[in-house]
Amino acid sequence: MAKKVTAYAPASIGNVSLGFDLLGAALKPIDGHCLGDKVEVSSAEQFSLNVVGRFAHKLPADPTTNIAAHCFHMFSAKLKEKGIPVSDVAMVLHKNLPIGSGLGSSASSIVAALHSLNVFFDSPFSQHQMLLMMGELEGQISGSVHYDNVAPCFVGGLTLMNHHGDHIALKLPLFENWYWVVCYSGISVSTSVARDILPKQVSIADTIKFGQQLAVFVDACHRQDENLAAAMMQDVVAEPYRKSLLPNFDASREFVMQNGGLAFGISGSGPTVFAITNDAQHAEKIKDWLQQHYIQNDDGFSHICRIDAQGADASTIIA
Ligand SMILES: Nc1ncnc2c1ncn2[C@@H]1O[C@H](COP(=O)(O)OP(=O)(O)O)[C@@H](O)[C@H]1O
Numbered sequence: 529m530a531k532k533v534t535a536y537a538p539a540s541i542g543n544v545s546l547g548f549d550l551l552g553a554a555l556k557p558i559d560g561h562c563l564g565d566k567v568e569v570s571s572a573e574q575f576s577l578n579v580v581g582r583f584a585h586k587l588p589a590d591p592t593t594n595i596a597a598h599c600f601h602m603f604s605a606k607l608k609e610k611g612i613p614v615s616d617v618a619m620v621l622h623k624n625l626p627i628g629s630g631l632g633s634s635a636s637s638i639v640a641a642l643h644s645l646n647v648f649f650d651s652p653f654s655q656h657q658m659l660l661m662m663g664e665l666e667g668q669i670s671g672s673v674h675y676d677n678v679a680p681c682f683v684g685g686l687t688l689m690n691h692h693g694d695h696i697a698l699k700l701p702l703f704e705n706w707y708w709v710v711c712y713s714g715i716s717v718s719t720s721v722a723r724d725i726l727p728k729q730v731s732i733a734d735t736i737k738f739g740q741q742l743a744v745f746v747d748a749c750h751r752q753d754e755n756l757a758a759a760m761m762q763d764v765v766a767e768p769y770r771k772s773l774l775p776n777f778d779a780s781r782e783f784v785m786q787n788g789g790l791a792f793g794i795s796g797s798g799p800t801v802f803a804i805t806n807d808a809q810h811a812e813k814i815k816d817w818l819q820q821h822y823i824q825n826d827d828g829f830s831h832i833c834r835i836d837a838q839g840a841d842a843s844t845i846i847a
């Protein structure tokens with residue numbers, strides 16, 4: 529009997545403005561659009577990776593450089609360490625997210641690949657072990673380990689990273705009435721380049737502001753004080769340096785904040801931006817405006833989303 533596992537992993541917003549490398553959110557478009565990569569895994573005599581989908585052509589043609597192939601090799605090595613025999617598989621990556629978009633594109637491939645492999649091999653690794661592998665693979669791409677895309681993508685929700693103990697991803701209470709409008713401009717910004725342009729030191733004033741904002745935001749989430757939570761969403765670490773890479777960023781913020789927006793910022797390292805509003809009509813108006821004024825080419829798009837509380841999802845077919 530042949531077994532095939534398919535895993536889906538949603539797009540995500542890294543940083544969420546106020547939590548550089550520490551806060552992330554998984555996204556689910558309200559119109560049912562599939563905003564995330566998928567990976568299929570089935571048995572094979574020899575390992576192979578086939579890449580298909582809207583953004584497949586933007587990846588290097590050599591599949592051995594694809595992070596999904598690195599996932600298989602890391603997964604196999606860790607299984608061997610456990611003394612579990614590893615068989616080869618055929619993988620198909622549906623590359624639905626644009627590369628260098630700020631939507632956690634590499635994280636989505638990593639999570640879909642590792643989740644499909646784990647389910648295919650009957651879940652030998654715990655959620656914690658999986659997250660450690662995901663963080664390490666993400667670090668291979670961006671130059672340093674950060675979990676703010678892989679964690680929400682895998683476990684869902686609005687997640688705060690914790691480097692103490694076995695719970696890397698702490699799920700925060702959500703504002704269920706918030707719409708998250710995301711707009712990808714169509715250009716590519718490399719995460720590792722966008723990290724390299726940041727200063728290596730942060731001033732005492734910014735350190736105090738960063739700590740205060742994150743602490744007050746978490747408290748406001750628990751007390752469901754949406755105005756206070758939104759007021760904390762200001763980026764003192766990355767946005768001042770990264771926004772120069774994003775044409776029309778300031779004009780977009782101005783429009784959003786004058787048209788029902790509660791907050792506006794860069795998604796991950798950009799160029800995608802996000803706006804939060806609690807009103808459906810304002811969400812539509814913001815999406816339309818960003819589509820007309822922020823998008824630069826035919827690759828761009830905009831979606832109104834809710835937070836994806838579930839995260840990665842897998843299904844198995846045995847035929
Ligand atoms: N499956 C994959 N998905 C996305 N990027 C990949 C993948 N495999 C390899 N890469 C490479 O990783 C880098 C991703 O760049 P990055 O700026 O981190 O993208 P993103 O921020 O969208 O995750 C690119 O050089 C890309 O060619």
Ligand SMILES: N[C@@H](CCOP(=O)(O)O)C(=O)O
Nearest residue numbers: 542549630631632719796797
């Ligand atoms: N915390 C990271 C997030 C990068 O997200 P991506 O979607 O741009 O890969 C950073 O800001 O560098």
